[in-house]
Amino acid sequence: MNEPKIPAEAQDVPVEVLNRKEFLWRELSANNALYYTYDAPVISDAEYDRMMRELQELEEKYPVLTSPDSPTMRVGAPPLDSFETFHHDPPMRSLENAVTEAEVFAFEERAKRFLLQTYDRSIETFDFTCEPKLDGLAVEVIYRNGSLHSGGTRGNGISGEDITQNLKTVRGIPLRLIAPVGGPEPPAYLAVRGEVFMNLRGFEKLNRERLEKDEPPFANPRNAAAGSLRQLDSRITATRPLDVAFYAVGRVEGVSFHSQSHLLESLPKWGLPVSPVWRKCANLRDAVGFYEELLSARENAPYEQDGVVLKVNSMELQNELGSTSRAPRWAIAYKFPPKQETTQVEDIVFQVGRTGAITPVALMKPVRVGGVEVTRATLHNEDEMRRKDVRKGDYVLIQRAGDVIPEVVAVIERKRPPDAEAVLMPGECPICATPAERPEGEAVVRCPNPTCPAVVREGLRHFASRRALDVDGLGEKLVNQLVDSGLVSEPADFFALSKEQLSSLERMGEKSAENLIEALERAKKPSLARFIYSLGIRHVGEHLAEVLAERFGSIGELSRAGLETLVSVHEVGPQVAERIVRFFSDVRSKQMVDNLLMAGLEPESPRRMEDSGSGGAAFSGLSFVLTGTLSRRSRSEAKAAIEALGGRVISSVSKNTSFLVAGERPGSKLNSAESLGVDILDENAFEQMLARNERS
Numbered sequence: 001m002n003e004p005k006i007p008a009e010a011q012d013v014p015v016e017v018l019n020r021k022e023f024l025w026r027e028l029s030a031n032n033a034l035y036y037t038y039d040a041p042v043i044s045d046a047e048y049d050r051m052m053r054e055l056q057e058l059e060e061k062y063p064v065l066t067s068p069d070s071p072t073m074r075v076g077a078p079p080l081d082s083f084e085t086f087h088h089d090p091p092m093r094s095l096e097n098a099v100t101e102a103e104v105f106a107f108e109e110r111a112k113r114f115l116l117q118t119y120d121r122s123i124e125t126f127d128f129t130c131e132p133k134l135d136g137l138a139v140e141v142i143y144r145n146g147s148l149h150s151g152g153t154r155g156n157g158i159s160g161e162d163i164t165q166n167l168k169t170v171r172g173i174p175l176r177l178i179a180p181v182g183g184p185e186p187p188a189y190l191a192v193r194g195e196v197f198m199n200l201r202g203f204e205k206l207n208r209e210r211l212e213k214d215e216p217p218f219a220n221p222r223n224a225a226a227g228s229l230r231q232l233d234s235r236i237t238a239t240r241p242l243d244v245a246f247y248a249v250g251r252v253e254g255v256s257f258h259s260q261s262h263l264l265e266s267l268p269k270w271g272l273p274v275s276p277v278w279r280k281c282a283n284l285r286d287a288v289g290f291y292e293e294l295l296s297a298r299e300n301a302p303y304e305q306d307g308v309v310l311k312v313n314s315m316e317l318q319n320e321l322g323s324t325s326r327a328p329r330w331a332i333a334y335k336f337p338p339k340q341e342t343t344q345v346e347d348i349v350f351q352v353g354r355t356g357a358i359t360p361v362a363l364m365k366p367v368r369v370g371g372v373e374v375t376r377a378t379l380h381n382e383d384e385m386r387r388k389d390v391r392k393g394d395y396v397l398i399q400r401a402g403d404v405i406p407e408v409v410a411v412i413e414r415k416r417p418p419d420a421e422a423v424l425m426p427g428e429c430p431i432c433a434t435p436a437e438r439p440e441g442e443a444v445v446r447c448p449n450p451t452c453p454a455v456v457r458e459g460l461r462h463f464a465s466r467r468a469l470d471v472d473g474l475g476e477k478l479v480n481q482l483v484d485s486g487l488v489s490e491p492a493d494f495f496a497l498s499k500e501q502l503s504s505l506e507r508m509g510e511k512s513a514e515n516l517i518e519a520l521e522r523a524k525k526p527s528l529a530r531f532i533y534s535l536g537i538r539h540v541g542e543h544l545a546e547v548l549a550e551r552f553g554s555i556g557e558l559s560r561a562g563l564e565t566l567v568s569v570h571e572v573g574p575q576v577a578e579r580i581v582r583f584f585s586d587v588r589s590k591q592m593v594d595n596l597l598m599a600g601l602e603p604e605s606p607r608r609m610e611d612s613g614s615g616g617a618a619f620s621g622l623s624f625v626l627t628g629t630l631s632r633r634s635r636s637e638a639k640a641a642i643e644a645l646g647g648r649v650i651s652s653v654s655k656n657t658s659f660l661v662a663g664e665r666p667g668s669k670l671n672s673a674e675s676l677g678v679d680i681l682d683e684n685a686f687e688q689m690l691a692r693n694e695r696s
């Protein structure tokens with residue numbers, strides 16, 4: 001592990017602060033690597049965020065603790081006026097494309113012929129390394145002696161923009177490379193190249209948040225990634241869910257790679273993520289097989305891919321093949337069919353959502369997009385509909401990303417029929433005819449009637465949905481049936497359903513009815529965060545629900561929180577706070593929550609770090625001072641062990657100190673402890689005490 005160095009000026013910083021800082025630093029860096037390189041996080045996002053805030057606060061209070069490769073440097077720096085130029089050495093080339101199998105075979109033939117003609121070298125078959133072609137923005141990051149030095153966009157291949165500050169906020173990009181035990185040391189100089197992208201979950205969430213805030217949504221994950229990375233204000237980049245996968249190197253000193261597969265195996269050892277799927281193929285047939293596999297799994301992939309990149313595996317052959325001015329002769333991008341199509345808008349209708357939002361939806365001539373038939377696409381809201389100027393009869397470019405509803409990207413204006421007709425937002429709710437409202441400064445037109453059948457239905461669907469209570473088998477169709485048959489009108493009703501009632505529904509057998517009842521039973525113990533999210537409080541998305549669950553610990557505490565308390569929570573603004581207060585003071589929503597609790601729902605509180613200090617923890621109320629060197633644990637580990645049992649570690653001895661833990665070569669603290677009559681533990685006694693309590 002890289003140990004943070006403590007500068008001489010830091011002598012003034014209390015030892016417990018230094019220890020805490022070291023602990024946080026290490027936890028944050030380690031978890032980053034686990035999360036991004038090995039896809040195996042051990043702490044929740046909320047816990048990560050909390051540790052990050054704590055470290056930021058420490059660094060603010062003790063500026064000597066700051067350092068350019070601290071994990072806090074991921075939060076962004078003050079905005080720039082413009083980007084500097086970033087040069088690539090050697091240039092970052094582009095890739096040749098193939099869209100048919102024949103083109104891929106032709107590529108291999110060309111490569112063979114080139115080797116034969118230029119080097120008189122005859123090759124039977126190439127080994128290929130195949131990787132998904134991720135759809136984001138290509139970047140280069142330079143590490144000097146293992147520390148992130150700078151980074152830039154691809155630009156025109158020769159030079160791009162220096163986006164060092166922005167890249168540092170991308171959590172998957174290590175600020176320092178890891179030196180694996182017994183493994184290859186990170187090179188003295190490494191220019192590593194890859195794609196920064198946004199996964200679909202992050203993209204969908206970002207767009208939902210943008211729509212809530214009346215900001216225009218991004219058209220696709222690639223635009224979202226590119227837009228986020230090219231911000232002059234890196235603090236904005238820091239809030240965007242960006243991922244990275246490295247796939248090539250530029251200039252390198254200190255190591256060499258004999259093949260592309262060797263490169264892809266080496267990078268993760270230094271903490272640099274590569275695509276989670278790639279394959280070494282013994283010939284072109286196998287490579288095409290890999291393409292087909294990825295294509296058929298495309299619909300379920302967590303990120304957008306626009307094809308597979310085939311690379312001749314051997315670096316020696318790559319060097320011989322070289323490049324044309326545009327692209328290497330040793331690689332090709334075998335593209336997937338596009339997920340964009342054009343079609344014609346037949347009508348524009350209005351749909352009412354859970355929050356009463358009235359959304360314009362384009363009904364279109366059916367068209368297949370990336371293998372799925374599409375007939376509807378969202379226009380998001382009135383402003384978006386106007387901005388894109390979509391009219392009935394227009395030809396439009398539509399696109400699908402992940403499992404989100406397809407959307408209209410743009411109108412193809414040159415094909416607009418003379419009779420294309422603009423459609424106005426309705427003045428009243430299309431379902432219950434209540435006059436619609438568009439609050440000042442908002443982009444959304446709403447039906448304000450909380451008992452509007454559409455609002456109720458959508459609220460119930462939301463409650464049961466995957467991200468909320470996640471009731472197996474309780475999909476949209478069934479919710480509709482239950483609402484239409486009058487069996488369910490609020491969430492608690494789901495839990496009162498009997499097998500008889502369910503099996504009386506159309507297309508519902510006895511077995512499915514039983515399964516559903518079991519699924520409902522299982523759903524009765526959601527995490528508090530899911531429960532909060534499932535209530536459908538406006539502006540409270542998944543992330544905020546987690547934050548609230550962490551902070552308040554129970555639904556009762558949350559419902560009693562006043563405006564001031566809520567606003568004091570990091571990430572809760574006045575608008576959101578007001579919504580939450582309003583929700584819990586509304587008789588109907590209060591009743592709805594009470595009914596759920598009465599129906600047997602038991603949200604589970606998050607395990608809170610603060611909790612370990614109170615209640616039944618073994619070291620609760622005890623304070624420890626550490627002095628000297630411990631042989632079995634580092635200071636920070638000892639501190640963590642004490643804290644895990646609810647104790648506190650403080651820096652100086654007083655008569656109120658519970659124990660002094662004295663390691664090798666103790667300092668003057670030992671004398672103070674002796675004269676104040678504080679209990680002294682040597683390392684053995686301390687370890688025994690920990691062991692006794694950790695076991696119980």
Ligand code: IVH
Pocket residue numbers: 092093094095096131132133134135136137138154195247248309328331333
């Ligand atoms: S290799 C000389 N590998 O595709 C090697 N590129 O059209 C050139 N891309 O600018 C790049 N995934 O943005 C390579 N696994 C991958 C890739 C990949 C995405 C992008 C990259 C590049 C573009 C070339």
